[in-house]
Amino acid sequence: MATSTVRTPAGAPARSMRADARRNYDRLLNEARASFAEHGTDASLEDVARQAGVGIGTLYRHFPNRQALMYAVFQEALAALLARSRELAEGDHPCHALVEWLGAVVTHTGEYRGVAQALMSATRDETSALARCNTPLREAGARLLARAQESGAVRAEVSIDDLMQLTNAIALAAEQAPDDPALADRLLALTLQGLKGPAAEQG
Amino acid sequence: MATSTVRTPAGAPARSMRADARRNYDRLLNEARASFAEHGTDASLEDVARQAGVGIGTLYRHFPNRQALMYAVFQEALAALLARSRELAEGDHPCHALVEWLGAVVTHTGEYRGVAQALMSATRDETSALARCNTPLREAGARLLARAQESGAVRAEVSIDDLMQLTNAIALAAEQAPDDPALADRLLALTLQGLKGPAAEQG
């Protein structure tokens, strides 16, 4: 996966683009970012095109569907998350690292309302461009989880798929309650510690 | 809250309805139930009306918006959940009862794709008819949680709001992965037990 200086969002054109095309591509991407952040990922694509000063046909030329656009927008958040995972993988507190990274996932996902949902459904839909986001995320998470499990801090039965799915679910819950920004943290803490108290029955 | 033999879905007419009106109301409700189950709660309302053999205007007369229709459809599941909670509240295993009830919530929610999401956003939107679903659910959950906490099986800091939100989130995750029906159970189990293993660091 060659991540050169030029965006290569697996489906959007990367190699030598005509100057006007690149200009429009960038405008669209910027406008989509702003629009998704403000109105969520179900913002009107015609609005995005209009705001970008570009015809709707041009938008669809560059991004054949909404998912492709979301993928492109989500790219940099993805890169940041992968970088963070590498950073955390070198620290001394595997469990803490895992939880902190999951928190970062939730935060980044929450930047655009609707991304969590889209990522979740994309998990099982190979055809979606967004599915390509999930694989690297999953692998980054898997490394952190494995380390935490080796250290004994996390139970061995926990699977990375379940954990990522739950994290996405938490992100989704958090974005439904924008007036309670600490919700995500509390839910993650809940996940970490579980419900069980001192006198827990055995399940 | 008088639950007589006649449906009284708080917004849909209850008192003496003309015979033709009641007939259409019932047809619409049945068709909506089927349609939501098959296509999710974002099914076309015009389809619902068409399938019910009724004009679109009639649908909107009875259910001023999609939420009202969802509310009416979700009523019986809601009643079942409340009944189940009363049943479980009398058993001997408070923690087990709580978890089982949460499982039932996830199951019923999952019958209609989209309900989990709608319920979650309705939590913070008083104007929505669906918000009226949440309050009784929350209270039923609160009773079960309180009992589990009194018995010491569940940590005292856990709040019912967080727990319900997380449960909804799990329901949502589960409905995104229809090919893995056990996902919800695993995620609930994860919530119950937490990630922590034998040598957990303190968080």
Next chain:
DNA sequence: GAGCAACCGGAGGTGCCCTCCAGATCGCCT
């Protein structure tokens, strides 16, 4: 600067949402 491939953009077909109101229908009342 000529030619052509790449690109632009918006008209247009489709589908859905929701409103509105003229006409059909019901059921009470005499």
Next chain:
DNA sequence: AGGCGATCTGGAGGGCACCTCCGGTTGCTC
């Protein structure tokens, strides 16, 4: 029984968004 008003019906219609398609335009190459 039959009339009459309140109630209900249904679909036309305006608005919006999606996405496709293709005539016209632009940038790049030689």
